[in-house]
Amino acid sequence: MITLSTMNIARIRTTVILFSLIVALSQALIARGGSENPDLPREIYFPDSLLRFPEFQSYIDTYAPEEDCLCFTTSGYLNAVGYEVFVHRFTGSDVPRKGTIWLVHGYLHHSGYYLDFASRLAAEGWDLILMDLPGHGLSGGDPADIGDFAEYGDLIQDLTEFPMFSESPRPWVAMGHSTGASALIEHGLSFSPGFDRYILLAPLVRSASWNLSQFGLSLGGRRIKDIPRRIRKSSGDGDFMRFMRTEDFLAPRRIPVSWVEALVRWNDELERTPSSIWNRAFASIDITIIQGDSDSVVDWRYNLPFLNELLPRADFREIAGARHDLLFESADLRTQVMGILYDALNSAHAETR
Secondary structure (H helix, E strand, O other), X not given: OOOOHHHOOOOOOOOOOOHHHHHHHHHHHHHOOOXXXXXXXXXXXXXXXXXXXXXXXXXXXXXXXXXXXXXXXXXXXXXXXXXXXXXXXXXXXXXXXOEEEEEEOOOOOOHHHHHHHHHHHHHOOEEEEEEOOOOOOOOOOOOOOOOOOHHHHHHHHHHHHOHHHHOOOOOEEEEEEOHHHHHHHHHHHHOOOOOOEEEEEOOOOOEOOHHHHHHHHHHHOOOOOEEEOOOOOOOOOHHHHHHHHHOOOOOOOEEEHHHHXXXXXXXXXXXXXXXXXHHHHHOOOEEEEEEEOOXXXXXXXXXXXXXXXHOOOOEEEEEOOOOOOHHHOOHHHXXXXXXXXXXXXXXXXXXXX
């Protein structure tokens, strides 16, 4: 069992709702007015065989916190955009429900990182829906890869229309870190707005190694299929960095060149997207963007001005000394991040009361 003392992790009582119960719940939601789209998945499933896999037991031992929380959790798979996607649903017990947070992790991370964070907010009344992006965590797909960033947006749309999730309480707060923020931006540009507020943490538009990536693709991108992952210092919390470097057994160790190519194509598409589409997607929605000024993973000096021009309503909050993994920073910096998050969440809740 891995303990991260500085992250104040507490064990979640992981409640696995088996196939028959989930089917019954999904059918009940459909009967109460779920989505009419016949192509959407209707069932979340959790194979009994997965419980016997050493990898899943390692997942529970590694990522589940040690103490019980006052929340209920459901975990399992659903089929979306051609992938088997692993999802978690957290709901508080015996507390008024404040709304729903849709949490999307960053590149090379997965939802296991956020179980403590989710359990804490669920105990305070928020529902949380977490997913492993394709190629990450326990989801299907080629490791750390995606065919096109549009698939990230399509996945989020599928989840919002999935019967078990579509009736989640409002407001809906979309929270994404790094590539998770990219996924939420792509979703907003491609679909009718469905979220009531956005919180974007260290959003990825261009990576910190953008020019080097471009140069590498021009020289040998088609001949090289992947490159070794280099884990940069993304947090001032030594325990977190040690965990990420040596103990996160789900972490991909190589980066597919095809993912970098997809990121480059997505940047080209963003630059060609008319401002009218950005306005349609985001002009009426409150957005909080949090960025550390010691981030060496994304090119924040390019990304923030780019987003500022296209998201004039966004509240940009820069944290001195903070690195990329804002929710896993050292205690003093993490306190600042959480203060901004709570301000945004409380504001979203107050607007719907």
